[in-house]
Amino acid sequence: MRIVVVGGGVAGLAAAHRAAQLGADVQVIEQSPAVGGKLRTVPLPSGQPVDSGAEAFAVRDPQTGEPSPAFELARELGLDGDLVAPAVSRAAVLGPDGLEPIPAGTLMGIPGEAAAETAPYNGPLLAPGADVAVGDLVRRRLGASVVDRLVDPMLGGVYAGRADDLSLAATIPALATALAGSPTLTGAVRAVLAARPKDPTPLFKTLARGLGSLVDALAAAVGADRVHTGRPVRELCRTRDGRWRLTVGSTRDPQNLLADGVVLAVPARPAERLLANVAPIDLNLDYASVALVTAALPEAALPEYSGLLVPSGSRIHIKAVTFLDRKWPHLRRPGRTLARLSLGRFGEESVLQRPDGELVETALGDLADIVGTPRRALESSVHRWGGALPQYAPGHPARVAAARSALPPGLALAGAAYDGVGVPACVRSGRTAAEAVVAAVEESMA
Ligand SMILES: Cc1cc2nc3c(=O)[nH]c(=O)nc-3n(C[C@H](O)[C@H](O)[C@H](O)COP(=O)(O)OP(=O)(O)OC[C@H]3O[C@@H](n4cnc5c(N)ncnc54)[C@H](O)[C@@H]3O)c2cc1C
Known part of the structure; x- marks a missing residue:
């Protein structure tokens, strides 16, 4: 056959x-x-290999605790010994007063506890099999600021898209299922989080050679x-x-x-x-296009996060940053700080039209404004992904x-x-x- x-x-x-x-x-x-395809490891000019597409994968299903298909595959291929855990997992989101940790007890930024949720609905919030835009639901139940400050940047980090355009059933399926039996959104979030096996080990890992x-x-x-x-x-x-x-x-x-x-x-x-x-x-x-800038900077003090997310609609162009060598110790080299900065959201591709040098300058300028890192890189690379991420x-x-x-x-x-x-x-x-x-x-x- x-x-x-x-x-x-x-x-x-x-x-x-x-x-x-x-x-x-x-x-x-x-x-x-x-x-x-979107898995690609390429050397920086100095020869240090870095991932220019996906950088890590979930090693288990957060909902069941079962090994993920990617972990199973790595094991079948004899690569499980190469898996590396992050030294720091917690990311931050840029708020009006600077960086704030992504709060615990949230699901894609949606809180399980909220000071005020719209009165419980008389019945389940979402019929079985029904669907809604994540932003629409969260805005109705918890208000616009939860969407703008947390949910939108989180979804932007994964899909390079907007909470108002993305399907709840496709992006957070466990929550869509829980909503079929819950009159409140926070109750459904708590139910999803409570059903997860308690596993303190990192959910995402990478491979030592990329x-x-x-x-x-x-x-x-x-x-x-x-x-x-x-x-x-x-x-x-x-x-x-x-x-x-x-x-x-x-x-x-x-x-x-x-x-x-x-x-x-x-x-x-x-x-x-x-x-x-x-x-x-x-x-x-539809698909969003993104660009990734990987830059080695002169060694700089960084906040204690694995990276940061930026809400859309701000004057900052970068949408997410990974402090690569803080997160992945095997990438550390003396005297430098390695950052991966991503730009481009669905419908906001104009920033990607800048030439590579300008894109690096823009990205590093944004990062400098947020965390005070140097504006000039020791070395950098730019990878553009046209049609990178589907917008469900x-x-x-x-x-x-x-x-x-x-x-x-x-x-x-x-x-x-x-x-x-x-x-x-x-x-x-x-x-x-x-x-x-x-x-x-x-x-x-x-
Ligand atoms: C910048 C970026 C960062 C990401 N980070 C992560 C991450 O950290 N963790 C994570 O889990 N996921 C991440 N993702 C998502 C993940 O990498 C992708 O969703 C996944 O790799 C897609 O795999 P695929 O095989 O479906 O598609 P693709 O990788 O797009 O592969 C499809 C292939 O089909 C080929 N093709 C298209 N048309 C034809 C044709 N007519 N004939 C022959 N070949 C054709 C293309 O050339 C391509 O090689 C990231 C994605 C991007 C873009």
Whole structure:
């Protein structure tokens, strides 16, 4: 059985790895020159490797305490010994009077205790399966300042989007479920937090050689001869005998590839394009673009946080900062302070149009204004991610379910466009997609 995986990000590689484990002859087709997608470790000019995309992943499900799919994968690949815990986990948010720690007892910034919540609703706050924008719900129940000061910066840190645009069911699913049985928002937050196993160990970890080492190990486990880069998939059609034909490569030199099953592990727009002749879907999914500036500064005193978040609408351009070598001791080098600064929110991409040098200057100027660090870097790098993070609008889970139900057997979707943007969710979606496709092909061959 031949399975083709389109897209060599972490979801596609995890799908290919699983399909190979299940005995399939698998091929990964990636359009860019390297696999890994948004997982990428690149050296600074001095040679120090740093992650220019994702920097860490959750090692367990916070709700169940079960090992996360990304942790399981790292363990299967023999990388669990390389996992590094952060020295400092607590981040701050920039308030009117400076940095404030993100308060304990909150869920994505939504408090479980509040001086004043709108009177309890006469029944559950959200019907089972219903959805709402996070900002809309929190503003109605707890007031605008909770949204602006805490929830919006927290969601901005993960999705580079706005609380008013993002789906509660897709971004905080446990809370959506709890709201179906709660007349208050704070009560539902407390219920979600109380159900979590008490585990004092850090939720997020990284790999000592960067998350690129996960990509390298995955690609090696799939097999170098099965992973093809620089090869865009441009068309997908069904053959008369129920197989799949993929048109791969440049328009001048196209090649056809036949498969029994296909996993599409690409962002929403290329997935929609490839499915246009087969099973048209409409995910109506926008993406935010972001830029990451990694800068080594002359050694500077920093506050005791892992980093900071900046509310939108302020005159500050950076939206989040990680104090990289405070958080990850293995990145420390004498005489310098390493910071990772991110810029760009959905709908506010104009800041990204600045040239690299100006972007570094802007980012370091903002950081200097907040924590007093030097404005000039010893060295820096800029990485721009166009179409970086999907903006799950209210109703996203229902649109994903409708898209999946429209697919013929033997074809599956995986990746950040669907079930969560975090590395664990992408790994899970890749593995689940591979299992579904292999099972469907086996059934069709039986
Ligand atoms: C700056 C940044 C920081 C992040 N930080 C974290 C973090 O710390 N922790 C965390 O858990 N998550 C983080 N995330 C999110 C996470 O990294 C991503 O959601 C995840 O890596 C997406 O994986 P993916 O495989 O779904 O998609 P991608 O990585 O986008 O991979 C999709 C691949 O498909 C390829 N492709 C597209 N079209 C075609 C085609 N027609 N033919 C062939 N190939 C095609 C693309 O080139 C790409 O390589 C971050 C994301 C960004 C952008």
